Amino acid sequence: MKKNKVRLLKEESEYCKKNNISLILTDSSSFPITIALETGIQSIFLGNFTWDFIYRNYAKDDSYFGNLSDQLQVEYGFATEALILPFSCPMPTFLEQTNIGLVGRKPTLSxxxxxxxxxxxxxxxxxxxxxxxxxxxxxxxxxxxxxxxxxxxxxxxxxxxxxxxxxxxxxxxxxxxxxxxxxxxxxxxxxxxxxxxxxxxxxxxxxxxxxxxxxxxxxxxxxxxxxxxxxxxxxxxxxxxxxxxxxxxxxxTPKLEIKTDGEEDVVSHLLEYN
Structure with a gap:
């Protein structure tokens, strides 16, 4: 598995350099952040949870998941920015983070x-x-x-x-x-x-x-x-x-309202990197 990750990191980094990729947006894996770091470009995390939080829950049954969670937590820390969706779970410390509105599919009919x-x-x-x-x-x-x-x-x-x-x-x-x-x-x-x-x-x-x-x-x-x-x-x-x-x-009955139209928040942040 580690060998596959090393191989994939090399392949994806070479692809980014060959195609002049300047920014990576990930929902919500940490691996694309590692690719961005290897390539020397910026990266944005988007999500309401990170996988280190999910896997750490299983460390009580197998220490492997604890070690994996530690590794992923480090990888997330290299993101240039994090856009946090509503309904969020505890997350690692990001260099910069912003809570954004809801992103989701909307009905076209009343x-x-x-x-x-x-x-x-x-x-x-x-x-x-x-x-x-x-x-x-x-x-x-x-x-x-x-x-x-x-x-x-x-x-x-x-x-x-x-x-x-x-x-x-x-x-x-x-x-x-x-x-x-x-x-x-x-x-x-x-x-x-x-x-x-x-x-x-x-x-x-x-x-x-x-x-x-x-x-x-x-x-x-x-x-x-x-x-x-x-x-x-x-x-x-x-x-x-x-x-x-x-x-x-x-x-x-609902007690609070959610900020909607998070797509606009994502686009505005992406344009800052243009």
Whole structure:
């Protein structure tokens, strides 16, 4: 693995020199920062977490991850600048860092127009299962337990069953997020950003032993209408209790707003290096 990294560092550095690359933007690996250092150019980190933080969580089981985390932390320190996204985790000390606005995919339609596009009915509650390739693989959801007023929808979930689940044609996923009444997911930065722009509440479940999870849950508490649901209840399609909770408890309402349009922040910082 170390030999591969040395080889890749040499190849990428030579590529940067040959093609007159003057700046590297990384989301959110430390290795491109090392390439920039080797090439003698500047680098910008962009992200809400660094991998040294993620790997250090596993050092309790294997010291290898502690050593790897130490190495990555050093690499991050050579970044010229860091642009920190919302929902951020603890990070290494950067030479210069700036908290920027939210970066994420936005719907092209209003909630009303999005629901019309997908043919959603006013008397039905639509719950979008947003799990990507993780969390529901090989799982048979017990859709027979759903009440007639609840319809599960999904798109881009590998192997998802069609029995009891609507899988519509989708050209722009954030429009489906906007059309849904709720998104049910294992929290990650991307889906949180999409839900924030679409103003769609979130039903979230566990993500296992992953260090970012607690910080994303804290973000859900601060910025979203959200509620926790156990994975077994998702599989058994028992949503009534959590829907009652999210619609009746005052604490489920957002407490703070997020600065949006982080893309503009990124572009303005990039132009400073031009």
């Amino acid at each position: 909630k009303e127009l999005a629901r019309q596009k997908f043919g959603f009915k006013d008397d039905t509650t639509y719950i979008l299962l947003s799990f990507g390739a993780y969390g529901l693989e090989g799982t048979q959801l017990q859709t027979k337990n759903l009440t007639p007023s609840i319809q599960l929808i999904a798109y881009g979930v590998p192997g998802i069953q069609t029995d009891g689940i609507l899988v519509p044609e989708v050209s722009h996923y954030p429009d489906l997020v906007a059309a849904a009444d709720y998104v049910c997911t294992k929290p990650g930065y991307g889906i949180l950003a999409e839900c924030y722009y679409a103003k769609t509440p979130i039903l979230y479940t566990d993500r296992g032993d992953f260090a970012e999870y607690l910080y994303l849950v804290n973000a859900l508490d601060l910025y979203f209408r959200s509620a926790y649901i156990d994975l077994t209840r998702i599989i058994s399609c028992q949503f009534e209790e959590v829907l009652t909770l999210i619609n009746t408890i005052d604490s489920m």
